[in-house]
Amino acid sequence: MKIQLFSVPVALVMVALLLAPAWAAEYPLTITDSAGREVTFTQPIERVIVTSSDAAEAVVMLGAADKVVGISDTVKNKGYYFPLLKGKQSVGKWNALDYEMIGAIASNGEDTIVPDIVVIGYSYPGKSYGIYGLEKGLEPFKNIKAVALEFTKPENMTREVEILGQILGKEEQASDYIKWYDEKAKSIKNAVEGTNLPVVYVEWSSSGGDLSTLGPGSAFDQVLKLARGYNIAGTLEDTYPKVDWEWVVTENPEVIIVRQTQPADHAQIGWESAPSQEAIKLQNAKNMLMERSGASRIKAAKSDRIYFMDWDIMNGLDQVVGATYLAKVLHPKADLNPEEVYSEYLKRIGLEYPDGRTMVYPEI
Numbered sequence: 001m002k003i004q005l006f007s008v009p010v011a012l013v014m015v016a017l018l019l020a021p022a023w024a025a026e027y028p029l030t031i032t033d034s035a036g037r038e039v040t041f042t043q044p045i046e047r048v049i050v051t052s053s054d055a056a057e058a059v060v061m062l063g064a065a066d067k068v069v070g071i072s073d074t075v076k077n078k079g080y081y082f083p084l085l086k087g088k089q090s091v092g093k094w095n096a097l098d099y100e101m102i103g104a105i106a107s108n109g110e111d112t113i114v115p116d117i118v119v120i121g122y123s124y125p126g127k128s129y130g131i132y133g134l135e136k137g138l139e140p141f142k143n144i145k146a147v148a149l150e151f152t153k154p155e156n157m158t159r160e161v162e163i164l165g166q167i168l169g170k171e172e173q174a175s176d177y178i179k180w181y182d183e184k185a186k187s188i189k190n191a192v193e194g195t196n197l198p199v200v201y202v203e204w205s206s207s208g209g210d211l212s213t214l215g216p217g218s219a220f221d222q223v224l225k226l227a228r229g230y231n232i233a234g235t236l237e238d239t240y241p242k243v244d245w246e247w248v249v250t251e252n253p254e255v256i257i258v259r260q261t262q263p264a265d266h267a268q269i270g271w272e273s274a275p276s277q278e279a280i281k282l283q284n285a286k287n288m289l290m291e292r293s294g295a296s297r298i299k300a301a302k303s304d305r306i307y308f309m310d311w312d313i314m315n316g317l318d319q320v321v322g323a324t325y326l327a328k329v330l331h332p333k334a335d336l337n338p339e340e341v342y343s344e345y346l347k348r349i350g351l352e353y354p355d356g357r358t359m360v361y362p363e364i
Contacts, residue, residue, distance in 0.1 A: 286306055
């Protein structure tokens with residue numbers, strides 16, 4: 001009896017395998033998310049619900065905006081940044097999701113939910129709005145997967161993008177972004193290598209007179225290291241420690257960075273360059289900081305190195321853009337062009353850098 005090594009069907013299968021892209025995922029697909037949870041997908045993901053703007057940014061960057069079927073209010077309020085997600089159904093606030101709405105979207109009027117849908121949230125262990133709270137809220141609805149991917153810390157950024165690429169079947173796009181990200185991070189390191197290490201205080205919040213900063217383990221602490229700066233709160237115990245202004249004065253930082261967030265009705269990237277009403281508001285905020293007791297004695301005040309930064313670029317896939325701006329703030333002579341880097345990034349998500357806008361005040 002002759003043994004035929006390759007029947008026609010087998011040969012066709014072999015050809016198909018040879019022609020298939022090297023990054024094509026096989027199912028069941030199991031990933032480990034940012035909370036250390038193993039999540040298994042039994043079939044390709046065709047529908048995505050994003051509960052944060054950071055996750056939305058990542059999905060859009062990988063060319064999967066068409067898969068998005070639900071967004072949080074945070075994403076909805078940034079329509080100018082996510083034109084491809086306009087009109088998508090809101091599923092509530094990022095920290096107070098409407099699970100009934102998520103269930104309705106997932107079932108699409110059918111009795112059984114097709115397991116081709118995933119909800120992307122933050123880790124936040126111990127918090128009701130963290131991944132375990134999200135998982136609990138989805139329990140009544142079978143076949144909806146919850147995944148923790150944050151896109152907030154440099155140490156996890158490329159890994160999380162790679163995982164998202166696997167989930168969405170966008171491995172090639174993820175690889176392309178990671179290559180770009182690594183190039184920009186390397187440019188920052190090369191530009192600031194061997195420079196002095198400026199002492200930095202970042203003001204996360206001053207609500208009600210209580211000050212909070214960013215300590216060890218925070219995304220900013222990691223970004224600051226990349227930009228070559230020394231965090232005065234880096235040796236404190238908490239990630240988001242409360243501090244006294246007197247302590248800041250005693251630490252005598254050379255640079256002060258004030259976190260600035262945009263109002264919900266904000267409709268453009270960054271702020272309008274001076275002279276403008278936005279610039280006047282920022283200058284007034286800077287003047288108020290200078291009125292604090294002992295502020296004039298701080299090195300940052302004496303050298304006029306107090307800056308307000310739009311925090312949108314300090315988290316998410318554009319974090320390397322924020323790191324470039326921060327490095328330029330700390331090291332003005334560094335061979336870095338933050339606007340050029342941001343322009344490159346925006347083109348990747350289908351946007352153009354807006355003329356007459358700035359991400360840092362005073363402008364650098």
